[in-house]
Structure formats: C-alpha cells, structure tokens
Amino acid sequence: PEFVMGQLESDANLARLPSPTARNLVVLMIETGLRIGDACTLEFNPVINDSAGWPCLRFHNLKVRADQLTPLSAKAADAIRAQQNHDRRRWPAGTPWLFPGIADNDDGSKPYNATTLTTQLRHWQRDIDVRDEAGVPIRVTSHRFRHTLGTRLINSAVPQHVVQKLLGHYAGDRVKRFFLTGHRIA
Secondary structure (H helix, E strand, O other), rough: OOOHHHHHHHHHHHOOOOOOEEEHHHHHHHHHOOOHHHHOOOOOOEEEEOOOOOEEEEEEOOOOOEEEEEOOOOHHHHHHHHHHHHHHHHHOOOOOOOOOOOOOOOOOEEEEEEEEHHHHHHHHHHOOOOOOOOOOEEEOHHHHHHHHHHHHHHOOOOOOOHEEEEEHOOHHHHHHHHHOOOOOOO
C-alpha cells in the first residue's frame, strides 16, 4: 500500500540504510521494478539514451534470459550517478559492477550479494518501524517493489501490455504458442 511505500521512500528513512550502495540499490529497485538479482548485477555504466534522448537502463533480464531497456525516472538516474561517484571513490581503478559487493571485495570484482541486501532490508525495516495503516508491523520484500511499480503504472492508465514489457514479462507469445501447439517453446 502507498501508506507503507511512503515510509520506505521517505528520504529520512532511506538515509538510515546501512550504506550508500544499499540506499542507491533500493531506490533503483523501487523506481524501476528490477528483480533483486538483475539489480545487483548491473554493469557499471548501464545507462543509454533512447532515440529521443531519454535515459534508459540497459540490463540482462536473468529470468527470461534477454537484454532489456527500461526508461529511467529522474530519481533512478540520480541514484545511478550517485552510485557511480561512490564507486569511483571506493575503487579508483574501476569496477565492472554498478553495485559492487561490500565484503571481501577490495578490487571491486564481485557484485553485491542479493542475500546480503535481503538481510539489510529486513533489519532496516525493523529499524524504521514500518507499519501498515492499522499500526501492525509489516515486512516488505524487494519483490514487492515490482508489484508496487506495476500497480502504480496501471493506476496511471499505462496499458497492461506496456507494464508487462517494462517488468520483463515476455512469456505471453510463448504461452500462446504452447496452448496452440502443445509443444513447449524454449
């Protein structure tokens, strides 16, 4: 619910995440609906401009094994730039990852660990005391950010097929072919 997302998206609460990397990662996931595995393994410079000059996130969608472009909000683009600046200070020789791992990673060669982020999210939500409208403590997984983005887009009159494409759900044609032919399409 927006009541809960308001707590998670507040600048004061985001500032209480354990590191700038975790903060930028969470903001990017909320703004783009990326799956945790896709977000943690983004290349250092994942932004390209589309034909109109709009910044888009280029990444490999691990679930459907396909490259994907997703338009970026100003907030998401700012989080990427902030993370790149953080990485340049922490790893002056460079790193292949936008979100390098924080433990045993002096050379920046390992990506951020999704399990680490999941643990950090759980502790952070307890720390900021996230509650639902009835005042009951609530826990939100990173995957719920995808559902929230999808709901926000649908509520803003974005067509369902566009929302499906933005969230990386390409299976529609494969499913139709399966039901028409009875053969699984790889």
